[in-house]
Amino acid sequence: MIPTSLDWCQQQDANDPLAAIKDRFDLPEGVIYMDGNSLGVLPKGVAERINTVVEREWRTDLIKSWNTADWINLPARVGAKIAPLVGAMADEVVMADSTSINLFKVAAAACRMNKGRSKIISEPGNFPTDLYMLQGLSSFLGNDAQLQTVDRNKIIDAIDDDTAVVVLTHVHYVTADMFDMEAITKAAHDKGALVVWDLSHSTGAVPVDLNGAGADFAIGCGYKYLNGGPGAPAFLFVAKRHHANAEQPLTGWFGHKRPFDFIDDYEPAPDIRRMLVGTTSVLAASALDSALDAFKGVDMGLLRKKSQAMTDLFIALTREKLMEYGVGLATSETPAKRGS
Amino acid sequence: MIPTSLDWCQQQDANDPLAAIKDRFDLPEGVIYMDGNSLGVLPKGVAERINTVVEREWRTDLIKSWNTADWINLPARVGAKIAPLVGAMADEVVMADSTSINLFKVAAAACRMNKGRSKIISEPGNFPTDLYMLQGLSSFLGNDAQLQTVDRNKIIDAIDDDTAVVVLTHVHYVTADMFDMEAITKAAHDKGALVVWDLSHSTGAVPVDLNGAGADFAIGCGYKYLNGGPGAPAFLFVAKRHHANAEQPLTGWFGHKRPFDFIDDYEPAPDIRRMLVGTTSVLAASALDSALDAFKGVDMGLLRKKSQAMTDLFIALTREKLMEYGVGLATSETPAKRGS
Incomplete structure (x- = not known):
């Protein structure tokens, strides 16, 4: 069982070795963006470079x-x-x-x-x-x-x-x-x-x-x-x-x-x-x-581990809160078999 | 014979129906740019649009x-x-x-x-x-x-x-x-x-x-x-x-x-x-x-006429000032036979 409590999530964030990387992106206030597969968010520095x-x-x-x-x-x-x-x-x-x-x-x-x-x-x-x-x-x-x-x-x-x-x-x-x-x-x-x-x-x-x-x-x-x-x-x-x-x-x-x-x-x-x-x-x-x-010095192994953990959590939360509304799972439950 | 005096050129500029169009471009100070064939100058408004x-x-x-x-x-x-x-x-x-x-x-x-x-x-x-x-x-x-x-x-x-x-x-x-x-x-x-x-x-x-x-x-x-x-x-x-x-x-x-x-x-x-x-x-x-x-409302016939006149002038000036240094003419002297 994956813990899904807010406390546990906040503890994960506090111990996240990649937490600082988020600052490399210019995320709009209040937006939780899960569409990177279609269009990644704006990295800091890009606007200045284009200018x-x-x-x-x-x-x-x-x-x-x-x-x-x-x-x-x-x-x-x-x-x-x-x-x-x-x-x-x-x-x-x-x-x-x-x-x-x-x-x-x-x-x-x-x-x-x-x-x-x-x-x-x-x-x-x-x-x-x-x-x-x-x-x-x-x-x-x-x-x-x-x-x-x-x-x-x-x-x-x-x-x-x-x-x-x-x-x-x-x-x-x-x-x-x-x-x-x-x-x-x-x-x-x-x-x-x-x-x-x-x-x-x-x-x-x-x-x-x-x-x-x-x-x-x-x-x-x-x-x-x-x-x-x-x-x-x-x-x-x-x-x-x-x-x-x-x-x-x-x-x-x-x-x-x-x-x-x-x-x-x-x-x-x-x-x-x-x-x-x-x-x-x-x-x-x-x-x-x-x-x-934005990828400078990023350990892709750590990033992969974080991505897998976040998807595991997302699946657990989906199972807990959304399946009763007919939401299903398209991806594999085995972390090693799926991408991000 | 095409007149090549500075006076005549300034008179042409004063009567140029397309003169205002130059303001649509953000030309660097002091640059006479004749390389449009490789890269056009920056039109005004583009930087804002990209932003x-x-x-x-x-x-x-x-x-x-x-x-x-x-x-x-x-x-x-x-x-x-x-x-x-x-x-x-x-x-x-x-x-x-x-x-x-x-x-x-x-x-x-x-x-x-x-x-x-x-x-x-x-x-x-x-x-x-x-x-x-x-x-x-x-x-x-x-x-x-x-x-x-x-x-x-x-x-x-x-x-x-x-x-x-x-x-x-x-x-x-x-x-x-x-x-x-x-x-x-x-x-x-x-x-x-x-x-x-x-x-x-x-x-x-x-x-x-x-x-x-x-x-x-x-x-x-x-x-x-x-x-x-x-x-x-x-x-x-x-x-x-x-x-x-x-x-x-x-x-x-x-x-x-x-x-x-x-x-x-x-x-x-x-x-x-x-x-x-x-x-x-x-x-x-x-x-x-x-x-x-930048092309809004531009009469391409007038633009063509101006381009031909400017090239004629350029050819005349080349003949007058540069040919003695071995500079030759690659393009046609007949305006209708050449582009810009």
Whole structure:
């Protein structure tokens, strides 16, 4: 039985090693916000940073800021800041575009690396844009690879020698069910398939260890637990071993080896930057960059423990007070099986 | 001979019907800025608008703002504001993603509408990302359509019954050479080919009449003459007659007919929204939205006349003062043949 008394809750708060972190956010008075999954609250410092971007970088310094404010490296700099949150090296993550577009890029790259295999595996009820983008991709690839959706507990069995890539969301957007990233990645690799992990509902909320799991590709959004603001730019991960081989079809000038040579022929950058496409929104990227400072020195293990304890409490209170009104439980009661 | 005396210039300024428009921009003291082609100056009102987005919409109202601040319709609202600047109907233009990504979408849609034709025609020396995106697209399409670059004065001759789509930049980014949009569009249509116009270097600087020219598709950036800020979102145009047939491969949830039904299968929106992909950056979109107010009531014919006169003066002064130092002329001396 989990204690649910106010006294007990206040005692937990008093002993909370993460309590001070709350001060890093600019929460509106009197609001208890539980919608981080849709839009994170405003971290302190972001408003000032945006003001600097507008007043000094844009208004005063104008195009000089591409160099003086290092706008040009924002995708890599923000990527490097996200990397430790997902168990990646600094140069394996880049900030770019939207989650949907990033999914297209990495899934297309994976299909090309596994040309001749005809299946893209995902699960029914995955976050819709993931399925839609895979439908668009497979329809575009002609008969090369078709999307097949398989129930989550049958995915490992469904992966075979004809599977090009498995595309799954690490933490489910409705149930918070969490996949065993390592087990599925290993099962895919055993059959020669690649894996794309959508980390939109895990990054910043649960510890993620992409390299520990041997992951190939990952994507994620910036506006949920990373608190980058409404429609913040997304990010993507490509394991270093794939940098030289990953070819994606959205070959824009920011993915070019020498974008400012302005030559006619595309040559992909040798590193993660080959996943970039067009010009970065500096306003949006700067907000996300600043927001990520809220994670400075945060122990993700402690954060995970707190999140699990709070959800346990919430479930207990729901059971105690709300179930009689017909409120049910969509998520797992086993803390280790669910995200945040 | 164009007069170049200071007196004459000051007289022109005194009689300039557009003089008051300069006050709509927050120019840094003492700066003469001629780099609008790379990054427009900050329009007044934008800083305040961004502040409202951060402080009220994001910080205070949080996810309610999708409805209360109408974030959900930003792509359509900003598109409708751009439409009159390019001779389109309000519901033929939408703000989305980057110019590069928009090019991929409309060129892919055009190729699919003209399946079986094997050529995508563009010009060598076109803005690099346009060529790169077409290379990425054609490489992904397999043997369906390959990019062929043809010198600008031979383009009409090169269009044949095997041409799927012609992709050209209306005003060239280096020389400011301007294509005759109507003549080329007509020549393409005569052979059953479609045309994509890149308006990045024309929108907001020269009058553009997409529907007058019978155009099929167009794209353009938001950070140059539209002054939307560094890396502002881009826009795209699809002629109404193509709305039901244009199928693009980046089928993200914001292009879905009912994005919030969260169903597994993609169904394209019946209108221009089918060209949307992922979540819009609200910060970036709001800056562009506010910046577009600088065009309120501006007569593009007068603006064009002023721009031509200023370039004529600049050419005359260059000839008078700079040519002896080896400075040459890249653009046409005929005002009607060049953009801004």
